[in-house]
Amino acid sequence: MRAYGPQLSRRGFLGGSLLFVAGAAVGCTTSPTGGGSADAKATLNVWFHAYGEAGTQQAVTRYATAFTKANPDIAVKVTWVPGDYTSKLNATLLTDGAPDVFEIGDFSEALARRGQIAPLDEVYGSAKADFNQGDLDLVTVDGRLYGVKTLDDVMMLYYRKSVLAKAGIAPPATFDDLVSTARALTTGDTKGLFLGNDGVGDSPIVAVWSNGGELVTDGKAVFDSPQAVAAVTGLKRLHDDRSLLLGFTTDWWDPAAFVQNVVPMQWGGLWSMPAVKAALGDDFGVLPWPAFRPGGTPALRVGGWTSCVNAKGRNVAAAKRFVQWLWVEQTELQKDWAESYGFHIPPRKSVAATADKLSGGAAKETVRIAARYGRGNLGTWDTAVSTPFIAAATKIVGGQGDAARLLADAAAQAQTALDKQRS
Template identity: 40%
Template sequence: MNVSRRRLLSASAGLATAAVLTACGSNTGGVSTGSKSSSTSGGSGKIVQWYHEYGEKGVQEAVNRYAKDYKDASVTVKWNPGTDYMKLLGTTLLSGSGVPDVFESEYGATLDMIQKGQVVNLTDTIGDAKSTFSQPVLDRMTLDGKIYAIPQVVDMQLLYYRKSVLEKAKLSAPTTFEQLVEAAKAVKTNDMGGFFAGNDGGVGVLGNLLIWASGFDQLNDDHTDVAFMEQPFFDAVSAYRDFHQSGALLTAASKDWFDPAPFVNGETAMQWGGLWSLRDIAKKWQDDFGVIAFPAIGASGKQAVPFGAYGSCVAAKGTSNDVEAARKFAKWLWVDQTDKQVDFANSFGTHIPSQPDLTEKCSQINSGPGKDAAKMVDKYGKAPSLFWTSKISDAYSAALTNVVKKGEDPKSAFAGVQSTAKAELKRVNK
C-alpha cells in the first residue's frame, strides 16, 4: 500500500491532523528533505521536473523513462523522498530559488499557488482534450474557469461488501444509509462486525462524506460560507451518531480503515477502504465481494466517493525560465502520451487513469469490481474545495466528534464551524 496516496485520500476525508492536510494551501515553514535527480538526454532546451516519492516499486524508473523519451528538451527528473513533499514544494515556490519548471501537486495547484501567481493557466494547453478527462477531477484543478493542473492519476475510497453474507440475509448492496444500517445490523455476529470505517468509529474518514451524502457541498458557490447548515445535514449526523451507538458498527479491528486486513480476515462484512486494497481483497474473496459508493443519506441525499489525484503544474518562474517549453512537455506527457498514462495507472498498484476512456486498457480495472469502482469517480466523485482550509477542516472534525461521540446537538456544534469558516474564507478570498 502506498502511504503517500493514503495521505492524499485521508486529506480528502477531512482528518484533522497536520500530517494529512498538506493540500490546504499553506506555503510557510522550512523543511530539509533529501532528493535524487536523474538527468536525461533530449533536445537543446532544459526542463526540471519534480515528483514526490511514490511507494510502489518501479515508479521512479518509469518517470525517468518517460522523461528520456521526450525529444524536444532535456528533462531532469528530481525524485523527492520523505513525507513532506508539499511543504518542500511550497517553500521552494515561495523562495523563488530552485523552482521546478514542471511539478506534481496534490489535487493540482493549491489556492496559495494560484493566488500568488506561482503557477500558470493551463486551460489552452489542455485545449480540446478537456472533454477526455474525468469532469470531477478536472473541476478540482480549476478556479474561476481556469485550469491550473493536468490530472495525472486518480485514487479513490469506496465501500467493500461480501456478496454471500448479504445474500444470506436476503439483502442487496445498500444504496441508502438506512439500508446500510439495516444490513450492518442484520449480518453482525459475535465474531464479525457489520460495517467498519476505522478504529475511531469512522468519524475521521467519513467526515466530509456526511456532507456530500446528505446532498450538500462544503462551501457555497462564492466561497463565503459553508453550504450545509440545513436540517437534512443535521439529521445525517444524528443518524450516524445513532449508528455509532447501535453496536452494528465495528469500532475496534486489527488494522485501521486504510488496510484491507479487517475485511480480508472476516472481521467485518462491509468495510470502507481504498482502491489500493482491491488486489488483496480479490485475492482473498475472488468473486465473493462487490464495491459501492457511500450510500445517500435522507431524501435529498446522493451517493458519493472521495477521490484523490495528483496534478501536473507548470511554474510561472521555473529554473529554466521557459514556460512555453514546460507547457509543451506537460501536455506531451499527461495529455498526448496515453500509453504512458496507462502504464502509470496500471503497472504500479491499482489506480484509475484521469482520462476515463483509457480504463479499458488497464487490466486491473477493466472488469468486475475494479471496473465498477472506476465508473464511480465520474458519477459520484467528490474532493475537498480549494477553499476548505486546514482551519475549517479542524473545526469541522472537532464538531463532528463532539456530536457523534459526546452527544452534542448538531446545530449548536456546527454553528461554531460556520463562524470559523466565515472568518477564514474572508481571509483567503482575494
C-alpha cells in the same frame, strides 16, 4: 486522493532523487532542491509524493528517462518525497528551492490566486475535450486551467458477498440499511464496518452529500445546513451501536482489515482492488455511500492527483513542456500509470476507455458508480477549511456536544479561511 492525513498515510515511506539527462541517470541525491547539467539548457526538479504502490517510483523515473530522450535539452530530476508531502511542499514553495513541477492532492484554488502556479491552457491544446469535464472543472479558476489531473482515485464501500448472503442481508441501499447491516454483522469477535481508525474517515463528507447537503458553495461554508446537521448526527448511530472497527494496524486506505476477514464491510479505494481480488477472488462487491434517506442520492468520493507548474520557477516553459509531454501526449504512459500500480481511472476519456483492467467485474462497477455518483472536493476545500468540519464531526459522533452548534462554529472558522483564500 487527498493531500492531507489519511490520504497521505496510505503511501509508502520511500526516499531519494534521480537526475536524468538524455535518458541516463547521472546523479543521485536525497536533497529536494536544485541540480543541473552542462549538457542541458534547463534542469527541472519534479516532485512526487511517495506512493505506496510497488513500482511507482521506478515508473516515474522511467517516464523521466523517456522524456529526456525525446527532449535532450531538458534534464529532469525526480524527487520522491516521503512523509508529510503537503507540509513539505507548502514550506518549499516559499523558498528558492521550490520544484519546477509538482503534484498536489485535492486541487487548491489558493495557489492559483496567489500566482504560485501557472495557467496551463495551452498545454491541453486540442486534447482538452478528451479530459473528464469534472477534472477540468476542478482545476479551473476564473476561466483558466491551472493543472492537469494525472489520475482519478475513487473511494467507495467494499462488502463481502458471502458474509451478507449468509446473514440473509441485501447490500445496503440507504443509511438506515448500513446501520442495521453493520449492527447485524457485529459479533463478539468481529465488527461490522471499518471507516477508519478514528471511526470517521470520509464519512462526514459523503454523509452530507448523500442527504442533499453541500460543504462549500460560492465561497461560503455551508456545512452547518439542516441537511448536514442531520447527516453528521446520523453517523453517531454507528458509534452508539459499537459496530465500527477502531484502531486497526493500518487505516482505511489499506485493505488489510477487509481481506483478513476482520470486517465484512470497509470504506476503501479503487487502488486496493488488485489486492482485494487476489485475496478474495470474486467474493466482494462495491457500493457508493448509501443515500441518507429513501429516494435520496448515494455518494462517493473522487479524488486524485494533479500536476502543476511553479509559476515562479526559473524554467516555466520547460516545465510546461514536461507536463504536456507526460500527462497530455503520452497516452500509453497515462494508461500504465493508472492500471499497473493499483487501479485508478485515467482522466482522459479515450485512455479510460482502453483500460482493460477496469473493463470488467467490480472494477467496471466502480467506474460506473463513480460516473453516476462521484463527487470531488472543491478547490477551496483545503486543510484550513476542512479541519474545523472534521473536528466538529468527530465530536458529534462521540457525543461531545450539540451538532448544530458545533457545525455552526466550525463553519465560521472555515469561512475565515475561505475569505483569506480570496484576499
